[in-house]
Amino acid sequence: KKIVVLISGSGSNLQAIIDSIEAGTIAGRISAVISNKADAYGLTRAQNAGIATQVLNHKQFADRAAFDQALQESIDSYQPDLVVLAGFMRILTPEFVRHYAGRLFNIHPSLLPLYKGLHTHQRALEAGDREHGCTVHFVTEELDGGPLVVQAPIPVTADDDADSLQQRVHTLEHRIYPLAVSWFCAGRLKLTDAGVVLDGEHL
Numbered sequence: 001k002k003i004v005v006l007i008s009g010s011g012s013n014l015q016a017i018i019d020s021i022e023a024g025t026i027a028g029r030i031s032a033v034i035s036n037k038a039d040a041y042g043l044t045r046a047q048n049a050g051i052a053t054q055v056l057n058h059k060q061f062a063d064r065a066a067f068d069q070a071l072q073e074s075i076d077s078y079q080p081d082l083v084v085l086a087g088f089m090r091i092l093t094p095e096f097v098r099h100y101a102g103r104l105f106n107i108h109p110s111l112l113p114l115y116k117g118l119h120t121h122q123r124a125l126e127a128g129d130r131e132h133g134c135t136v137h138f139v140t141e142e143l144d145g146g147p148l149v150v151q152a153p154i155p156v157t158a159d160d161d162a163d164s165l166q167q168r169v170h171t172l173e174h175r176i177y178p179l180a181v182s183w184f185c186a187g188r189l190k191l192t193d194a195g196v197v198l199d200g201e202h203l
């Protein structure tokens with residue numbers, strides 16, 4: 001299977017997926033990594049792995065629709081089976097999201113449907129939650145609201161702050177994102193009208 005990964009920053013989730021491909025646990029390859037930021041460290045990670053990279057600076061487009069259209073054209077030139085958002089810090093237009101229905105993943109640092117949007121670790125702490133975590137989901141038009149694929153919880157301890165939580169959640173992200181990608185690439189995971197199906201069973 002062919003994968004295109006979109007990033008804006010460090011790309012540690014991208015790295016986890018690269019590592020899983022190299023280890024043979026994902027039956028796919030990354031055709032390209034596309035970033036909206038020229039200085040994203042994830043671009044260096046991709047180059048180190050011999051993966052094609054491209055920068056599309058959203059500031060050079062008139063509006064969101066124009067950027068998303070250029071992004072879509074760039075992605076589609078690789079004819080990917082799966083598009084993976086890995087710390088891509090742009091909200092996507094409904095047209096873009098619909099175009100990739102059932103083949104667009106995101107990872108979010110909370111136990112969705114809790115804490116959509118930003119500052120998830122701080123919000124979990126302020127709410128006094130005993131558990132926090134991360135979620136891989138199919139992307140739909142509702143921000144951080146698409147059908148869940150896999151979720152991993154961690155306990156919140158009395159001495160946690162937003163930084164310590166973020167670190168532990170990030171480590172878990174690096175485990176569940178390659179897992180979800182491996183299921184998809186093995187043909188085990190499908191998004192249907194009735195929801196997500198893994199190995200023939202509804203999640």
Ligand code: GRF
Binds near residue numbers: 012087
């Ligand atoms: C992760 O925390 C992810 O959940 C969020 O953006 C961050 C990306 O981290 N959407 P990295 O660039 O993969 O290191």
